[in-house]
Amino acid sequence: xxxxxxxxxxxxxxxxxxxxxxxxxxxxxxxxxxxxxxxxxxxxxxxxxxxxxxxxxxxxxxxxxxxxxxxxxxxxxxxxxxxxxxxxxxxxxxxxxxxxxxxxxxxxxxxxxxxxxxxxxxxxxxxxxxxxxxxxxxxxxxxxxxxxxxxxxxxxxxxxxxxxxxxxxxxxxxxxxxxxxxxxxxxxxxxxxxxxxxxxxxxxxxxxxxxxxxxxxxxxxxxxxxxxx
Amino acid sequence: xxxxxxxxxxxxxxxxxxxxxxxxxxxxxxxxxxxxxxxxxxxxxxxxxxxxxxxxxxxxxxxxxxxxxxxxxxxxxxxxxxxxxxxxxxxxxxxxxxxxxxxxxxxxxxxxxxxxxxxxxxxxxxxxxxxxxxxxxxxxxxxxxxxxxxxxxxxxxxxxxxxxxxxxxxxxxxxxxxxxxxxxxxxxxxxxxxxxxxxxxxxxxxxxxxxxxxxxxxxxxxxxxxxxxxxxxxxxxxxxxx
Numbered sequence: 481x482x483x484x485x486x487x488x489x490x491x492x493x494x495x496x497x498x499x500x501x502x503x504x505x506x507x508x509x510x511x512x513x514x515x516x517x518x519x520x521x522x523x524x525x526x527x528x529x530x531x532x533x534x535x536x537x538x539x540x541x542x543x544x545x546x547x548x549x550x551x552x553x554x555x556x557x558x559x560x561x562x563x564x565x566x567x568x569x570x571x572x573x574x575x576x577x578x579x580x581x582x583x584x585x586x587x588x589x590x591x592x593x594x595x596x597x598x599x600x601x602x603x604x605x606x607x608x609x610x611x612x613x614x615x616x617x618x619x620x621x622x623x624x625x626x627x628x629x630x631x632x633x634x635x636x637x638x639x640x641x642x643x644x645x646x647x648x649x650x651x652x653x654x655x656x657x658x659x660x661x662x663x664x665x666x667x668x669x670x671x672x673x674x675x676x677x678x679x680x681x682x683x684x685x686x687x688x689x690x691x692x693x694x695x696x697x698x699x700x701x702x703x704x705x706x707x708x709x
Numbered sequence: 710x711x712x713x714x715x716x717x718x719x720x721x722x723x724x725x726x727x728x729x730x731x732x733x734x735x736x737x738x739x740x741x742x743x744x745x746x747x748x749x750x751x752x753x754x755x756x757x758x759x760x761x762x763x764x765x766x767x768x769x770x771x772x773x774x775x776x777x778x779x780x781x782x783x784x785x786x787x788x789x790x791x792x793x794x795x796x797x798x799x800x801x802x803x804x805x806x807x808x809x810x811x812x813x814x815x816x817x818x819x820x821x822x823x824x825x826x827x828x829x830x831x832x833x834x835x836x837x838x839x840x841x842x843x844x845x846x847x848x849x850x851x852x853x854x855x856x857x858x859x860x861x862x863x864x865x866x867x868x869x870x871x872x873x874x875x876x877x878x879x880x881x882x883x884x885x886x887x888x889x890x891x892x893x894x895x896x897x898x899x900x901x902x903x904x905x906x907x908x909x910x911x912x913x914x915x916x917x918x919x920x921x922x923x924x925x926x927x928x929x930x931x932x933x934x935x936x937x938x939x940x941x942x943x944x945x946x947x948x949x950x951x
Contacts, residue, residue, distance in 0.1 A: 582800075638788075708785040
């Protein structure tokens, strides 16, 4: 695992992540997350729900892209449709595509020779993350690690801003989360490997996260919000 | 290898993007509204507003009747107004590109930042040209405090000059300090209360737009700015340098 992991995992990557709380802002607004324990619960739920799904799709995209080039004939349409089907909330789909659009802009600039048009203008974030990971010489598991950690790091950072938590205390939470991220990434990479060899998309993780779907729906109905999601 | 932005900017090839930054309450939104009024019917424009006052600001512009609602876009900044216009401009770029795609006749996009402090600047990847708005009620020491917003903006606007006598601000001190902190770059004194049209700023914007349309890089110095204090409010200071 090389420097590409740090490049794409850096929270300063200018791909729009800073403006997304992943449902945390709404959970805070409704009082569901109010201390470090409830934050930890929120992050674990997010990781093992949508995080596991995002990680598997990122791993598939990394495999589809290939180690040295983005395969324009890859199963991009299938991945897009399958992830849509696993994201029942329309605002959550929009958030995923907004972040995908921003990340694609960065990836196109970094690796302009690749046919990024194959992914569409607003691909799901996990899919373009996997493709970019491949281009940064990461394997499928590396892509899965990126996607898994991404689902907890963003909300954790948002919690520091919204609830005035001690950033060191939140880092302790994330440190405890790292082992879970690795576990999710292991399973995601394995699932992706199987599915990409037999094409049976139904075998990709399809964990639902109704609580997060609720957060996304309610957030989209708020008049004034600090975060885009 | 000569490195360029992404994508490389070709002056005139797309609408001009103007950034308006400045501290909370300095009059950014009022200035945007004034620009919209002054340019209505002359320039096809759209506005991107940033941050938690988004809804209120957008409503302000809509209520002023100066812009169709479909020409106003709102961006959330995740509690980091400066990040959204400087370090990670994704959300604003998306908004600008969507407006450009929706309005083929667009000539000018005004991007108003959320209120921040004197360190705020726009990335050159987002704004082709930028102005920074401060006001006299923050005290006449603000220009000499410096900060990238004051020293590196293409135009510094000192707003609410009508309040100067009431807050004990010496405009000549502000003008002298501003000239020292940003030699050779323009400063305009403005009172939107006295001159709702913000004529001097409008002239500056039109000068940038004219240069851009002709395929020139911006900012350009504007000779029209040398004529005296802005905002129709006589003040005993050299209002502009540049």
